[in-house]
Amino acid sequence: MTYPQAIAYLYGLQRYGVKLDLENIQRLLGAVGDPHRRFPSILIGGTNGKGSTAAFLASILKTAGYRVGLYTSPHLLEFTERIQVDGQAIAEADVVALTNELRHVIAEFFPTPYTLHPASGTPKPPTPPLQKGGTGGFRHAPGAASSAPTHPTFFEVATALAFMHFVRSKVDYAVVEVGMGGRFDATNVIDAQVAVITNIALEHEEYLGKTLGAIAAEKAGIVKEGTRVVTAVDAPEALAVITDACRKRGATLFDVRNSYDWRVHRSDLSGQRFSLGEKGQPTETFDIPLLGRHQVINAVAALAAARLLRTAGAVISEGSIREGLRQAQWPGRLQIFPGRPLVILDGAHNPAGAIALRAFLEEQGFAGRLTLVFGVLQDKNWIAMLQELGPLAKRVILTRPESERAADPRRLPEAERFCPKIEILEDVAEAIALAKTVTDPEDAVVVTGSLFVVSAALRALEVQGRQT
Structure with a gap:
């Protein structure tokens, strides 16, 4: 299999559409040794800003001396951008090797195996018995169980590929961005040390619900029993749902808007400078290269997540936080x-x-x-x-x-x-x-x-x- 063939195979899986269900990803990961259980992780969800927050946090952890995996979606130019270790995209050769390995696992453990035409590398999938969804794709009802697993989707296979790469790259931490929603997103198989919910707005209503409360309930699905949760949500309806989910699951909620005061001192085309401190405490100054005041709240959420990781044993100095924020990059956003x-x-x-x-x-x-x-x-x-x-x-x-x-x-x-x-x-x-x-x-x-x-x-x- 060549790299173009591997990418053709992966993109061909988009035929199987969007499926909000954890059954397939759990089965797929189980078949390759549950790689997602072999590194500590941080899971970042929300509507907008989750990718930026992930980039900020990965940069902080790297600056602190850790080997860091970063999984985000979608990509801008190349599939390899989705899976990074210490800021370096996964090599094409690794994409080929892991895709080939997963292709054989899928053929063994799942029905209607997806085959590759030997001459051209053109994907030749069977037509799956799925229900057409509201976006023109295909989906199962969220959480619907079935007697036999259905074929893994593009996102499920990409997620498994990322987790396998992180294990083989021996990452110390993985920063993982939720694809869509949270509760039934393929990334939600991980037991994150810290979960972050950046904000809540109307999106993907055909999948997640038509109100902020309904969407917040899906996003809050990444909250696990006894975990630590950071949120920057400002909509009262959504915040109430997240707060209730944390209470029911015994999770500690850190609301950055109630816990910190910050003020932007400079915001121009070269970057931003802001000061931040806990309520009633002295402030510190931070610089970020990402533009737009909305990126300040994303930086604050990443900072809060890094500080919570310290309570779980991570060694992250305030200097590493400051320098990590200053060095963060997230192309295609302003x-x-x-x-x-x-x-x-x-x-x-x-x-x-x-x-x-x-x-x-x-x-x-x-x-x-x-x-x-x-x-x-x-x-x-x-x-x-x-x-x-x-x-x-x-x-x-x-x-x-x-x-x-x-x-x-x-x-x-x-x-x-x-x-x-x-x-x-x-x-x-x-x-x-x-x-x-x-x-x-x-x-x-x-x-x-x-x-x-x-x-x-x-x-x-x-x-x-x-x-x-």
């Missing part, structure tokens, strides 16, 4: 490409993300001084997103993300309600090239709506940079 005009990439993909992006653009003086390149997936609340971002733009260029789930930009008729001037260019690279041409040099081009659009934009900007 990522700046200098030039005239400036290009800003942000993976905001829901209304909460659009609100945070709008706050940043307004604070930095870009309101009314930008061209918005916007592409969204069809199951997202694009109306609410454009309602936030459209009024800030001189013009909006609607484009199509590189995904089968992409919304057709020609079928976003209500966009004109929020945007002064609409143009459509389905190709992302062409949309960015036009945006840079029509935007005044002192203004900015903002690319957002989906990580798929950001990924395509990164590739296009790299090509355009080589051509200039």
Whole structure:
């Protein structure tokens, strides 16, 4: 099996869609020796900000001298980005070896084995007896038991692959980001020393529920008996659910908003500086390179998690926390490409993300001084997103993300309600090239709506940079 064949096999598993159930992942991990039980871990859930918080915490642990695994999703450019050890993406050769191993395990332990065409490497899956879900994928009802296991999904296999890699890399800690929800997410098989819930907003309602309380109940599923929990949730309805879950499970809840005071002293295009202290105590100063005030709360959540890990025996100095925060990187989230005009990439993909992006653009003086390149997936609340971002733009260029789930930009008729001037260019690279041409040099081009659009934009900007 070559690396392209391994990736074709893994992506082919997307045919099996989204399945919120722990039965398959437990069976799959059991067949390879339960790797998730062989390293201490931290599990990070929430709606937005969980990836950034994971990146902050992994950087803190690495700075403290630990060997750290980091598992996040989705990736921007390459599958290997999802699985990192000490900031280094998993090698392609390791992806091949682990995928091949898992493929044989799946063939032995699961029905309808997924085969690889010997000549082309093209995945040839059987049609699984699954129910079509609300996003056009397939899913089982959450928690539904079955007499025989169904075929593992892409995310289940990727999660098993990550845990196997962490064991073989001999990590001291693994920082793991929840994929979707929490209670039945494949990552929730781990017994985390600390669980973090960053925030709660409406997302994936067809899977998680249509109210903040219902979604919070799914997110709170990562709270285990007697564990330590950090939360930055501010919605009262959601916080009440998380608090109740911790009480019922005997978990210790650390609410950063009630426990800390912090103040942002500088927030610009070079990074941010903030001071923080426990309520009524002296403050310390911290610097982070990630942009947008919403990243400060993510940094605070990671800081709180690191301090809780100390109570479980980790050796993490305050200096390591400070330096780890300062060195953290998380590409594709308010990522700046200098030039005239400036290009800003942000993976905001829901209304909460659009609100945070709008706050940043307004604070930095870009309101009314930008061209918005916007592409969204069809199951997202694009109306609410454009309602936030459209009024800030001189013009909006609607484009199509590189995904089968992409919304057709020609079928976003209500966009004109929020945007002064609409143009459509389905190709992302062409949309960015036009945006840079029509935007005044002192203004900015903002690319957002989906990580798929950001990924395509990164590739296009790299090509355009080589051509200039």
